[in-house]
Amino acid sequence: MPSVADMxxxxxxxxxxxxxxxxVARRLxxxxxxxxxxxxxxxxxxxxxxxxxxDRVALTSYFTGRHPEDxxxxxxxxxxxxxxxxxxxxxxxxxxxxARTVTTNGGAVLPYDALVLATGSxxxxxxxxxxxxxxxxxxxxxxxxxxxxxxxxxxxxxxDRPVRGAVVGGGLLGLEAAGALRALExxxxxxxxxxxxxxxxxxxxxxxxxxxLIESLGVSxxxxxxxxxxxxxxxxxxxxxxxxxxxxxxxVVIFAVGVRPRDELARDCGLDVGERGGVVVDDACATTDxxxxxxxxxxxxxxxxxxxxxxxxxxxxIVADRLLGGGGTFPGADLSTKLKxxxxxxxxxxxxxxxxxxxxxxxxxxxxxxxxxKLVMSDDARxxxxxxxxxxxxxxAALRPMVGRELGGDPAAYLLGPDTAxxxxxxxxxxxxxxxxxxxxTAGEIRCSVTEGGCTDLAGVKACTKAGTSCGSCLPLVKKLxxxxxxxxxxxxxxxxxxxxxxxxxxxxxxxxxxxxxxxxEIIATHGRGRGCDICKPVIGSILASLGTxxxxxxxxxxxxxxxxxxxxxxxxxxxxxxxxxxxxGEITPEGLIxxxxxxKEFxxxxxxxxxxxxxxxxxxxxxLPAVWKRLVDNGFESGHAYGKSLRTVKSCVGxxxxxxxxxxxxxxxxxxxxxxxxxxxxxxxxxxxxGCARECAEARGKDVxxxxxxxxxxxxxxxxxGFTPRHAQLLAEDxxxxxxxxxxxxxxxxxxxxxxxxxxxxxxxxxxxxxxDAIRAVVLEDSLGIAADLDAAVAVHVDxxxxxxxxxxxxxxxxxxxGSFVNAPDVADDSFGYVAERGQxxxxxxxxxxxxxxxxxxTLEVRR
Amino acid sequence: xxIRVATDQSTEGLATAHSEWIGVCSLDDLAPERxxxxxxxxxxxxxxxxxxxxxxxxxxxxxxxxxxxxxRGIVGTRxxxxxxxxxxxxxxxxxxxxECLDAVGKEPVPLAVWPVEVRGGVVFVARPEVGT
Ligand code: SRM
Ligand SMILES: Cc1cc2nc3c(=O)[nH]c(=O)nc-3n(C[C@H](O)[C@H](O)[C@H](O)COP(=O)(O)OP(=O)(O)OC[C@H]3O[C@@H](n4cnc5c(N)ncnc54)[C@H](O)[C@@H]3O)c2cc1C
Ligand code: SF4
Ligand code: FES
Numbered sequence: 001m002p003s004v005a006d007m008x009x010x011x012x013x014x015x016x017x018x019x020x021x022x023x024v025a026r027r028l029x030x031x032x033x034x035x036x037x038x039x040x041x042x043x044x045x046x047x048x049x050x051x052x053x054x055d056r057v058a059l060t061s062y063f064t065g066r067h068p069e070d071x072x073x074x075x076x077x078x079x080x081x082x083x084x085x086x087x088x089x090x091x092x093x094x095x096x097x098x099a100r101t102v103t104t105n106g107g108a109v110l111p112y113d114a115l116v117l118a119t120g121s122x123x124x125x126x127x128x129x130x131x132x133x134x135x136x137x138x139x140x141x142x143x144x145x146x147x148x149x150x151x152x153x154x155x156x157x158x159x160d161r162p163v164r165g166a167v168v169g170g171g172l173l174g175l176e177a178a179g180a181l182r183a184l185e186x187x188x189x190x191x192x193x194x195x196x197x198x199x200x201x202x203x204x205x206x207x208x209x210x211x212x213l214i215e216s217l218g219v220s221x222x223x224x225x226x227x228x229x230x231x232x233x234x235x236x237x238x239x240x241x242x243x244x245x246x247x248x249x250x251x252v253v254i255f256a257v258g259v260r261p262r263d264e265l266a267r268d269c270g271l272d273v274g275e276r277g278g279v280v281v282d283d284a285c286a287t288t289d290x291x292x293x294x295x296x297x298x299x300x301x302x303x304x305x306x307x308x309x310x311x312x313x314x315x316x317x318i319v320a321d322r323l324l325g326g327g328g329t330f331p332g333a334d335l336s337t338k339l340k341x342x343x344x345x346x347x348x349x350x351x352x353x354x355x356x357x358x359x360x361x362x363x364x365x366x367x368x369x370x371x372x373x374k375l376v377m378s379d380d381a382r383x384x385x386x387x388x389x390x391x392x393x394x395x396x397a398a399l400r401p402m403v404g405r406e407l408g409g410d411p412a413a414y415l416l417g418p419d420t421a422x423x424x425x426x427x428x429x430x431x432x433x434x435x436x437x438x439x440x441x442t443a444g445e446i447r448c449s450v451t452e453g454g455c456t457d458l459a460g461v462k463a464c465t466k467a468g469t470s471c472g473s474c475l476p477l478v479k480k481l482x483x484x485x486x487x488x489x490x491x492x493x494x495x496x497x498x499x500x501x502x503x504x505x506x507x508x509x510x511x512x513x514x515x516x517x518x519x520x521x522e523i524i525a526t527h528g529r530g531r532g533c534d535i536c537k538p539v540i541g542s543i544l545a546s547l548g549t550x551x552x553x554x555x556x557x558x559x560x561x562x563x564x565x566x567x568x569x570x571x572x573x574x575x576x577x578x579x580x581x582x583x584x585x586g587e588i589t590p591e592g593l594i595x596x597x598x599x600x601k602e603f604x605x606x607x608x609x610x611x612x613x614x615x616x617x618x619x620x621x622x623x624x625l626p627a628v629w630k631r632l633v634d635n636g637f638e639s640g641h642a643y644g645k646s647l648r649t650v651k652s653c654v655g656x657x658x659x660x661x662x663x664x665x666x667x668x669x670x671x672x673x674x675x676x677x678x679x680x681x682x683x684x685x686x687x688x689x690x691x692g693c694a695r696e697c698a699e700a701r702g703k704d705v706x707x708x709x710x711x712x713x714x715x716x717x718x719x720x721x722x723g724f725t726p727r728h729a730q731l732l733a734e735d736x737x738x739x740x741x742x743x744x745x746x747x748x749x750x751x752x753x754x755x756x757x758x759x760x761x762x763x764x765x766x767x768x769x770x771x772x773x774d775a776i777r778a779v780v781l782e783d784s785l786g787i788a789a790d791l792d793a794a795v796a797v798h799v800d801x802x803x804x805x806x807x808x809x810x811x812x813x814x815x816x817x818x819x820g821s822f823v824n825a826p827d828v829a830d831d832s833f834g835y836v837a838e839r840g841q842x843x844x845x846x847x848x849x850x851x852x853x854x855x856x857x858x859x860t861l862e863v864r865r
Numbered sequence: 866x867x868i869r870v871a872t873d874q875s876t877e878g879l880a881t882a883h884s885e886w887i888g889v890c891s892l893d894d895l896a897p898e899r900x901x902x903x904x905x906x907x908x909x910x911x912x913x914x915x916x917x918x919x920x921x922x923x924x925x926x927x928x929x930x931x932x933x934x935x936x937r938g939i940v941g942t943r944x945x946x947x948x949x950x951x952x953x954x955x956x957x958x959x960x961x962x963x964e965c966l967d968a969v970g971k972e973p974v975p976l977a978v979w980p981v982e983v984r985g986g987v988v989f990v991a992r993p994e995v996g997t
Binding site for chain 2: 499500530531532533534536537538556558559560561562563566567571573574575622818821822823824825828830832847
């Protein structure tokens with residue numbers, strides 16, 4: 001019985017046959033059906049594989065539990081279109097150009113008016129002995145990966161040990177295959193002939209970073225190694241031998257050494273074929289036979305075959321256009337790539353190897369965090385030419401469309417921080433910049449879909465423009481563009497710190513950390529302008545301190561500090577200072593209380609219990625501070641950092657030790673936490689609280705980090721504060737044991753320290769964080785960013801390098817000199833103060849009292865001044 | 866070794882290198898990009914040594930709070946102007962002229978400034994008017 005399509009074919013003047021049901025063929029059919037409103041063409045698609053075109057790019061996700069159906073491309077309605085006939089499991093065997101027919105492996109003869117070859121590539125197999133043994137695979141189709149999985153599972157059952165595997169080829173595909181083997185819990189080695197992994201995409205620096213990252217994931221890497229033989233045991237892969245070095249025992253081998261165009265049909269019917277294969281086409285994708293076109297990986301265009309899907313899609317669009325009488329031509333291919341291999345981000349784009357003369361390279365290499373990033377700029381450092389990102393490719397989406405354009409701002413800003421994705425300073429994409437290269441969508445089209453197309457969210461824009469629907473790497477940028485367009489407010493919020501720095505605090509933090517900068521002069525010379533101000537200087541002072549790079553008053557660093565940090569006390573309204581010794585958890589001995597009392601008495605200081613469970617001594621002159629602190633330090637006290645943007649107090653309730661209701665030792669934990677985080681410099685002050693039961697006497701939920709005891713451990717709350725905009729902390733995790741609790745707080749605090757804005761408390765930071773508390777929970781509990789080890793290490797550095805700032809100053813005559821009253825008269829006391837007595841203690845005199853001459857200044861109250 | 870010329874609050878007996886120039890301290894006594902209080906002729910001044918080793922003298926009294934603290938502010942730049950920000954309420958002043966560049970929402974009040982010269986590594990200030 002003739003199908004609907006066959007009947008329609010009668011009336012339809014033109015019939016198109018497409019050979020090869022791959023990704024590019026699918027795009028051709030989509031494009032043609034979308035544009036051919038008059039129904040000029042009917043299409044028959046011949047698929048050698050037993051299924052409709054699927055997403056080969058996402059093939060590896062088959063191993064993360066996805067079904068083959070999940071790899072389907074786009075909607076399936078297209079196959080119900082009466083003008084489209086899908087033939088699965090049917091291979092084209094030959095072409096008769098004179099008769100304009102295609103013969104299938106089943107013997108059917110299909111006439112065509114136009115024929116498109118979209119047969120893609122073979123996975124190449126090197127001619128090594130043993131390549132055909134059972135257990136040797138390629139990695140190209142769903143069947144390949146299904147067979148691979150079945151084999152590995154079978155061997156696992158047979159062998160009484162983990163399965164061992166090797167991938168031949170350390171390029172894109174090889175690393176993807178290695179990831180698949182890892183997902184199958186195979187002990188994996190990657191064997192690469194070249195000196196480094198991904199030789200076509202990354203340079204030596206990137207290759208080294210990649211190798212470290214891949215090895216840290218438990219995959220061994222053997223570079224500069226040629227495979228000479230695969231040894232079998234009863235027909236099954238058992239060992240690999242190399243031209244040099246030890247052989248390797250293996251149970252499975254994957255060849256991922258490259259692809260060869262499937263141009264056999266074209267060869268057999270006498271079409272031109274390139275020297276290294278591929279059906280030769282012009283820039284309209286036409287072969288030497290005007291009725292035959294070639295698109296995708298099989299096409300040899302501009303003298304080469306292109307192994308990426310994006311140029312294939314462009315070719316599909318061109319042929320659709322041409323079939324309908326258009327004049328589209330191939331604009332040249334963007335060979336940029338971004339991949340997530342084994343969870344490691346790798347991207348390369350534009351002139352990644354700085355082949356164009358006169359290029360400048362901006363490199364950020366952070367072996368600890370496993371990040372290598374390089375931008376290739378024009379010789380004036382303005383225009384972006386290309387780049388390589390390994391370990392963190394968040395900037396890719398924003399950078400790729402900027403190739404050949406002026407970046408604006410500090411190139412390093414683009415390489416830093418998670419918040420840079422699509423939001424680097426000055427990034428203002430021109431309308432014609434391609435944002436989605438897979439689907440060839442420009443910034444203008446995305447904006448237009450919002451302003452004129454009526455799209456109101458990302459999903460709408462994706463559906464309407466197709467942007468972000470293939471590899472997904474452009475999504476952050478698409479999202480950014482959509483958000484900007486939606487925020488009709490027109491107010492652009494710059495994240496620049498101040499007039500001296502274009503970077504935000506978080507970006508600056510990363511620059512300093514990753515480039516290992518240690519002085520303000522270096523930092524402002526390389527990333528800023530001018531000589532700083534009261535905004536950026538303390539920020540940089542704080543960043544350097546957070547990174548554990550030494551005393552806050554060391555050398556040039558002293559000049560960065562606000563007066564509070566500079567003299568390590570709190571400036572009061574009359575120019576005197578207050579002194580707050582640390583009293584961890586609010587627990588203090590009678591001896592300690594007496595010692596503080598004696599110091600206050602001796603120096604005539606006003607005393608008060610603070611809201612943070614400790615004691616403040618007010619009214620010390622700058623030149624008295626060292627003497628006051630000498631007494632305190634001698635009595636075992638240390639700085640309470642009441643002056644710093646750093647940990648203030650950990651408030652405790654009395655807890656299970658005394659309280660009838662307490663279920664855990666809240667005082668003990670509060671003290672431990674206070675000692676752990678004391679001195680930790682942060683974007684804003686940090687306060688913690690620990691309550692011994694749910695009655696919450698320590699008001700822990702009013703703190704940046706609040707811990708509340710449960711019968712089973714501790715509940716952890718984050719993002720609370722009092723002050724101007726009170727917030728209750730939100731639950732981050734429940735019933736943690738003490739070790740897990742501390743580790744989680746470590747990560748939360750260090751992540752905050754690294755990424756928050758200047759003077760942004762945790763509550764606002766959590767709110768602003770993309771994905772909110774859930775995303776932060778994923779980072780600190782599930783290591784979703786892969787930075788947990790780094791955060792842990794940073795806290796360890798802090799804990800190990802802590803020293804009491806005041807004790808350090810007291811033993812350093814150079815630093816003590818800062819406390820003189822006058823540079824030319826260090827021993828003359830400043831006589832500008834005036835005090836009166838109130839409730840038995842001194843307080844600053846009011847202007848009226850001063851004018852009236854009622855000052856006591858130390859006489860009646862035995863205040864020594 | 867630092868030179869300490871004016872050592873008490875009386876204007877009498879000050880050693881001067883010039884009839885109206887008073888040697889205050891050596892340049893080395895001043896930390897780069899930081900201020901120091903000085904007592905010259907009984908008046909409190911704030912001396913600042915900037916990045917290029919220029920030295921500026923302004924009044925030590927912060928006009929907005931009345932406290933004698935200007936020397937403890939953060940030194941920096943606004944455009945081309947060398948500046949200090951008051952440590953109390955963060956008003957910003959041009960060190961060259963005393964002009965208040967950012968009054969933080971208040972009525973701008975300038976700082977008094979004194980001529981400074983550095984000769985042979987010694988910082989000289991023109992004698993201030995007593996009573997500032
Ligand atoms: C001394 C103390 C008041 C007291 O006598 O009790 C105090 C005094 C100051 N507080 Fe406070 N706060 C004190 C407890 C608090 C508390 C209560 C607490 O910690 O449990 C809060 C609310 C809780 C909170 O922070 O979430 C508090 C919220 C603030 C805020 C508002 C913060 C906010 O996020 O909105 C500021 C302003 C700021 O930091 O920008 C502030 C700023 C200040 C400053 C630093 C203002 C200043 O620049 O001069 C005061 C100087 C302290 C000094 O001279 O030593 N203080 N301040 C308390 C010292 C605690 C300590 O032992 O370190
Ligand atoms: C694991 C993996 C990961 C990849 N990752 C990326 C990536 O991240 N980014 C990227 O851009 N590219 C990636 N690629 C490459 C990308 O998949 C290809 O560039 C793209 O699929 C090419 O599309 P195509 O339609 O030209 O060919 P194919 O997708 O290969 O389709 C060709 C189809 O034609 C069939 N066929 C061949 N001959 C005949 C015949 N005579 N008769 C009938 N049917 C025939 C084949 O069986 C095949 O199904 C990846 C490839 C793999 C294997
Ligand atoms: S929180 Fe609970 S344990 Fe702590 S003091 Fe209050 S009632 Fe006691
Ligand atoms: S760039 Fe691949 S989906 Fe947009």
